[in-house]
Amino acid sequence: MSWAAGYNNSVAYTTGYYQEQSPTWLKAALVMQRIAPPAEGQFTYCELGCGQGLTSLILAATHPEGDFYACDFNPLHVIAASAIRNDAKLPNLTLLENSFGQLADGEVELPMFDFVTLHGIVSWVSDETRAQIVRFLARYLKPGGVVQISYNAKTACAQVQPLQRLLTMHANNRGENWAGAAAFAKELVDTGSLHFQRNPDAAARVNSFATSDQRYLVHEYMHEQWTPFHFTDIANELTDAKLVFAGSARYGQMQPVAWLTDAQAAVVAEIRDPMFAEEVRDYFCNRSFRSDIFVRGKAALNDVRLREHAKRIHLWANVKVEYQPTAKLEHASVNRSEEAHRPLYDLLRRAPEMTLDQLFDAPELAGHGIDTIMQIVRFSLAVGETSLRYGDVQPRAAADRLNTVLLDQAERGEKWDALASPRFAGGVSVGLLDQLLIAPLRAKRDPKGALTSEIDEIVMHVERSLSNTGLNLNVGDRITPREEMPAAIRKILADSGPALLALCDDNDFWHGK
Known part of the structure; x- marks a missing residue:
């Protein structure tokens, strides 16, 4: 097998930024699910499969207290990220051009890590490479360390697997690039292929090709390996690295979710195994992508410890988003309780910034318990009304x-899709013309x-x-x-x-x- 190990490296990957990989975002997400985050102070961080490195570049710039490592085996990606790092003088970011196997085998001197993140990688690599990732985590993640892992979910993506096979086989058989394979798939849709008629999600993807970034499409579909996963399969694989599921990195997917109907919630409530219940929720929303948090050692937060961390979670209003009595969340429109949700919205628009602990004691939210207030806050974050940061703003x-x-x-x-925001301790998407x-x-x-x-x-x-x-x-x-x-x-x-x-x-x- 070549150094690419089945991964399509014909074009450089897109330059996206993914907030769910931020260490401060992950700390807040854990606290909002009553799980203890790593300790404050200096930390180590590793991104596996960093692409052109924008996420790690921004995180290193907005977290000067962190020691960052980012790895990608495509030299084009490492060259691009290294040039930006050197020009920006970011001494706390080390960029590595290595395979996961080399890292797992200890061929590179590395520290133990507090955070390891992987965006989408496991869906695009072989079983052997996934096993190398697990060995890396077993070897280099600290006790109490955090892993964020995102991947294509089987529930919605199972019907897309035949499309991915069609695209890769056409490209290999015809010796053509993405454009030829995409045009062939569109021809099948337009000529009444029964497969696409009976799998409308796959047909919708084909119809969206013309308006999507071709670099993204090549890296999404044109691999020898393209595997969506059930949640419990990923969770079981990670047990070999002593990792335990801690919750979602996305506020709209944290439990209890707001979009389940009463009947659906009753079904889930009858399931005794929490891991199976988590997977069943994917069926109810037909989820196509997951972003999960796993920890090596899961310590629950009682009310006292929760309040200690709540003092570190800063919240403020996104003034561009108006309050909606019925809000879109994932696949569903959710009717909100005016008595519960509107006071938070108004409160955050009267104050420039508040901590979660201050919200717990706000007179406007009196009568709601801590967990109810956190549910309301999570909902507001999920629909974009509210922004957050864990910890103080770092030197800029x-x-x-x-x-x-x-x-x-x-x-x-050159198109880089985000700028570094000290206030967010991360990146914010900014279009090229705006830049x-x-x-x-x-x-x-x-x-x-x-x-x-x-x-x-x-x-x-x-x-x-x-x-x-x-x-x-x-x-x-x-x-x-x-x-x-x-x-x-x-x-x-x-x-x-x-x-x-x-x-x-x-x-x-x-x-x-």
């Missing part, structure tokens, strides 16, 4: 340096004033960036001609400038502020 110098480098890369036509608009504003002492007093310079700067990179400026479905570009940029800044300033204010993107 490294985040400033990284954002400077990422914005400079954007002006060269090109932020770059000249961020260099100004008074960005708000510069939108009027220095607008000509800013427009010229953005126009030059678009021209140098060969990027088009699309307004609706129309590509803006070069001669119309200054007027179009000026209009965008006039219409969206205040929102852009608010984005930078809310996420603490301004340099040195």
